[in-house]
Amino acid sequence: MNARERILAKLRGSLEGTTPIADDYDTALVTTPWTYAPAQRVARLRAQLEAVHGETQLTTSAEWPARVFAALAERNIDELLVSPLTLHGQQLAAQLALNKGGLRLKAYDRAVETWKDELFFHTPASLTGTLGGIAATGSLIVWPTVQEPRLMSLVPPLHIALLKASAVFDNLHEAMHTQRWSEGLPTNALLISGPSKTADIQQTLAYGAHGPKELIVLILQDA
Template sequence: MSRPSARTQIFSRLYKNAGMIAPYTPEAPAWTPPALTPAKRVARFVELMEAVRSEVYRVKGDAWVDALRKLMRTRELATLAYGKGTWCGDLLEKSWKEKPHPTDLIPWTRDVEEFRDELFGINAGITTTMGGIAEAAALILWPTPEEPRLLSLVPPVHIALVKAKEIVTSFPEAIKKLDWANKAPTNSLLISGPSKTADIELILQFGVHGPTDLIVFVIE
């Protein structure tokens, strides 16, 4: 009988002793999401959003429409794309009809392929949200046929509307509140500030691959 090779003997000893030593498992302390009051959630959300160069405005009810009109005029933004048939779009159409404004409203009413070329020439896009996450400074978007994801990703200025009562403390809380265990979206977005990357020599750059500006209206 031939003698086993050195390689075979070594592996044999390793396999034999593998089960003799219990693997080391470090103890992890129990973790629970921080609990914040509604007011502190909003304050934290605003603080962290502004820290990543987002513009945040706190408004009451439908006052966001007048605030938006003023902002669009100040920035001289000529076009604003929106989702037709949404509560946001209905209020915009009503306001522009009652008081004409230099900014042209562009409703999303066509197929992506038909609207694509025009969309890349639009100055700003406005979307609703499903809420916000205070500790992550993130907006939760669930794209729909009325508000496709390109509406928030293509125009250089993204304007988002988030209701204060829909801002939660943490991501686990958002998953539970939105019941994503049973009805998870097929294409959800978490947006935390203008587009940014640190791939270029590890230096944080803004506006490289998406909107250069994120404007958030927190509706209370």
């Protein structure tokens, strides 16, 4: 009898006189996507995000620029990275002109190599849109584009994201099928489930180590 056979014999012998435990594991926990009543989706997403230090606000398509200005003023931020080629970027710029505010808007309109230092060390906040949200995990779906490159949502310490309430799905499976992701995926799709955080060093939770320290999600209830 070789070593392998001896080990197997001991294992078989250790089971003598024992009674197998019935396997009553509910496979639906991992095979059936989580679902929620339509009226509960936004509330579920907000609860999940806020549980991990994210901030959410309910607003409307007309009122959200004022929420952005207020959030920046509270933090003494006078610069915002936003794409002038998006509808929300144009709406924000128009509202800023009406208010005659002192906020400076800047665009990601050049190769990152030409302004890496400014982007990483002198850009305190950014505003981006989202493709949707996932109620089950409290996640935002962000698809990088030419107008809104990936680093816009990953580098500035404060990330403000616009989310349409009608685009909050129960789970990732539903989002992928409803929005027909298979017909054209981007280079990468981001699932953002709160501000960046880590506990690698001495098991102490720290925010902002690998991305934004703060995340504010403005949920447009009429969109």
